[in-house]
Every structure is written in structure tokens, then in C-alpha cells.
Amino acid sequence: MKFIQQAYKGENNWWAYLLTIFLLFFGWQLIGILPLVGVAFFYSEDVGEFSSAALDNFTTLGINSNLYLGLMIFTFFAGLVFLLLGIKTIHKRKIISVITTRKKIDWSRFFYAFTVWAIIGLATFFIDYFMSPNDYVFNFQPMQFFILLIISLLFLPLQTSMEEVLFRGYLMQGFGTWFKNSFVALLITSVIFGLLHGANPEVEKLGWIVMIYYIGTGFLLGIFTLMDEGIELSLGFHAANNIIAAVLVTSKWAAFQTEALFLDIAEPNIDFEFFLPFIVFYPFVIFVFSKKYGWTNWKEKLFGTVRKPIVLNEDEFIA
Template sequence: MNYIQLAYKGHREFWMFLITACVVGGIFLVNFVFYLFTDPSELDQAYELMKQIPSNISLIINLIPFAFLLALLFILVKFMHQRSILSLTTTRAKVDFGRIFFAFMMVATFTLVTFFIGYSIDSSDLVFQFDPAKFAVLFLISIILFPFQIGLEEYLFRGYLMQHIGVMVKNKWFPLILTSILFGIAHSANPEVAAIGFWKMMIFYIGTGLLLGIMTLMDEGLELALGFHLGNNLLASLLVTADWTALQTDAIFRSTAEPSMSLISEILIPVLVVYPIMLLILAKRYKWSNWKTHLFGKVEEPPKENYKIIE
């Protein structure tokens, strides 16, 4: 069975899908509606109000809901859809933590190397603010809570939605594209979207969603996407913070630069050059083949003996 076909291991009634998707993903829909119908000046006031909260408390407030929503998703999958969490995670007999670690180290290494190259060339906009006590608290909060945040996003977008939409439309390309667009829209209320520009950030977020979705379909599991997403978000929290980003933390460095991202060097090159290189690295390591089948193939119901509803 391929990854999307794992949805056949449980109940798949449409009303179940609607309840689970709306209840668990409702927070992202609310954020998008908030972004669409709120005056930009009011958005700025909301972001400024959030800055008045101590950074670690603000981080906890932002991340705690993800833990409850991830637990809710698991409960609905297990008891309403009658599926195991393993079937939401991977086609393998057990979760491959080695894959999670490899993807984590790949993105962490890339982030650190490129950051310090840039820092050695021009550090004028970066302030070293490392405080051991504050950083230790931040590190503890991050390693405890970020797995829930990235876990919810991966299990919801690349897991639950990818599988159930794929089963409904009977192909793989449509859920890959749709969940990537939804992933971008889900981040539309982040302050960097207002600071940098909606379409610039959507290219980056949707491109990242496509990267994570391709990883999932080619590798037949969420492990690589989980590791990559965790490495990216942890480094974003611990390495550099700025007044205009979603994460206000006691990171090692603070950027004092005006909010801006070059469309070419900071958005298109990562999405169109760096991401494909990372996919090629993973393809070489894990011996991926049949890209067309994995990404564009049909989704057919497997023989009944290949799956059963969890009792």
C-alpha cells in the first residue's frame, strides 16, 4: 500500500472528514479570515499588543494550542475514523526516527552554514544578544513545544488531508497541490506576511508545502517532513529573531534590518534551487524511483485483505 492508500484502513465517511478537518484545522481558517477582513492598521495594533507580552510567555501562548489540537486530531483519527496513528504517519512497520534525524540535520546544517557565511560577509544588521539564562529557558520551551506545533501541521496537511483528499479524488497530484496552497493560506496571519508582502510569502510558504508534500509522497511517510519542519522552526526560534516575525524570542541574534525579502535571492532561489537540491540528496540516500507514479499516479482501493479497520 502507498501512503495515501493508508486512509483505507479506517472509516472514510465524508461527514467524518468534514468534522475532523474543520474542528482541527479551524484555527488556521480563523487566522485566514482574520487576515482578510481586518484593517491593516488593526493588524499592526494586534501585533504591537503581542510584543508587550514577555517573549517566553508569548511563545508558550502561541504553541500550547497546537498540543491540544494534535491530541484532538489523534483522538478523532483513532476513535472516529478507527485508524491507528501509525497509518497516519508511515507505510513502514514502525516510525523511522533515523529519517526524522537525517532531515532535521540536513536543514539545520544548511541554515547554520548559510547564516554564518552571511554573518561573516555583513553583520551590520545583526545584534548578538545571547543571554545564557534566557536562552536556556527558550531552548527548553522550544524542544518541548515545537514538536507539537510542527506535528499538528504535518499530521494535518501532509497526513490527514493529503490522505483523505487523495482517496476522494483518486489521484496524488491534486492533494499535493491543494494541501500546499492550504499550508500557505494557514500562515497568512503571520506578521511577516504583512511586513514582507502577501504574494512573496505565499510563494515561499506554498513552495515549502510542496517540498514537504513531495518528501512525504516519494518516501511513503511523514518522517522526513517532520524532521525538516522541526529543524527549520527550531532554528528560526533559537538563532535569529526580529520585531516583525511571528516568533519573538530570546534568540542568539536579533535582526535590526527593515522587514524585506529579496524575491530572487531569498524566495525564488530557495524554492526553485535549494529545495530541489535537498530533494535530490534525499532521493540519493533513500533510493527513490518512479517519481511520476509517486507524485502523479492514481489512488485505487487496495484488495480487502491488505487492510482492516482498527478494532
């Protein structure tokens, strides 16, 4: 429960959250998007083309997919900067308080989660590839791929970090202190996380049942956060997930349309494979992490009441 309680270390009134969310969207959707708007306007032949397609379809304007990916990542980076600025100046809290209860960020947790999920992602893809080779086309273009690899490894974690700091850190703590219950915070942040992915092309192609994946993944990452008292594991997991998605396989209907190694040409559908993460992989990862980090007191951490702690000083409080 200590992770959620860290919201009490600074300004925790509703207006502080409202101003910070406004600041986040200002940085993300106005400041951060300016380079993308500029490039889209440069590539568009007329204003009509620019207004209708420039910001959501790089192929229509002939923008290089790596450039488009980099510009999209920059919007999230700008959002992250403005979010942290709001936490620091409006809430008057230390940045680390929305990341972990530990005295410093435990990067070993980040890399452990990254490695575990990357191995699972790679293994499941290649198993599927060897079982259904006709569903994929090898798409290796050396120069474009290595540029994509550099962008993905160095900068994609900025995109996933913005989402994790916002949902599993900032909003998890905010909703937890407002509703005084950790599970309510977990549920609300997972649903909002899923709904914000509702505009992804996968949803249009496969239907709203895909929201099960986004909400379920948000729920998983929230469990990591509550049980581990920090977002390091969710940061690593999310980064691995998106890097694998960008670098390994792409399709004409996916959110990440990149110069990946493989092109998925199979007609998308909802089958047993879609539910496999929820049935097998997610429970397995929870089990591995729980054993690795000795998670205990599950009921209290996932369903417990959030109480305002007794603050002793800036860095010490009684839960």
C-alpha cells in the first residue's frame, strides 16, 4: 500500500490533478505534435490532404516509417516531460515518488522484466512462424531495419514510460487516494488504459473484443505495481512488448507499421491464440515475478483500504 500512499507526500487535491493532466495533454498533443505536423505538412500536396490524413497515415503522404515512428515517440516524450513537470511544480512531489517506493529506481527490476517478456515474445513468435510459415513474409531491409532497431531500443521506452508513469504511477496513486481502495484504482486505470487504445487499427479490424487485451494488459501491469511497490517491472515489461512488436513483425492493419523483420499477411481473426496470454503467459509471469521478489500480503495490497499516513518528514512516514 505504500506506493499509493506516496501521493500524500505532496499536493493531493483534485485541482492539482486537473492542472497536471491539462499540462500533460498540452505537452503531448500540442507541443509534442508540432514536429509531426510540420513534416506532414511538408509531405502533403495540399491543405485538404494534410487535414484528413497527415497525422495518422504516414503511407498516404509518403513519409518514411522510421521517421514517422520517431516523430510519434517524440509526442510521448513531450507528454512525459510535461507530466513530470506537473508532478514537480504543481504537486510539489519528488519525481521518484510516482515511480517507486525505493530510495532509487531499481533498474535490475526493469531489465529482468524486459528480459523475461522479450524471451516469451520471441519464443511464441518463432513457434507460430514454424507452425504457420505461409502467414509471414521475410521483410529484412538492412539499412531501414537497423535504423528501426536503434530507434526502438533507444527511444521506444520513452513512449512506454510515459504511459506507465501516467497510468501505473500518477493515476494509480490519484484514484487510490480518492476512492481509498487499491483495487478500485487498479480497475479504473486498467479500463482507461484500454479505452485510450480504442482508436488503434486493431480494434477497427477485429472489433471491440480486442479491448480485452488492452484492459487485461493494463490490469497485469497494475498488479505488478501494487505487489512490487513500484513501476519498474511494468516499465520493463511494456518496453519489451512494444520493442518486439515494432522490430519483429508488422502488418498492414497493426498500430505499429514498421520495417520489421517479418510481415504478417494472414487474415486477422479472434481465435484461441488471442486468449493465450491471459490463460498461460500472464499468470506465468506473475508467478515468476512473485517468486523472484518474494511477494506476500496479496489481499491487502490488491484489495486493501488506502489510508492517509502519518508524515514524519519529507522522506519518512508511517503507513
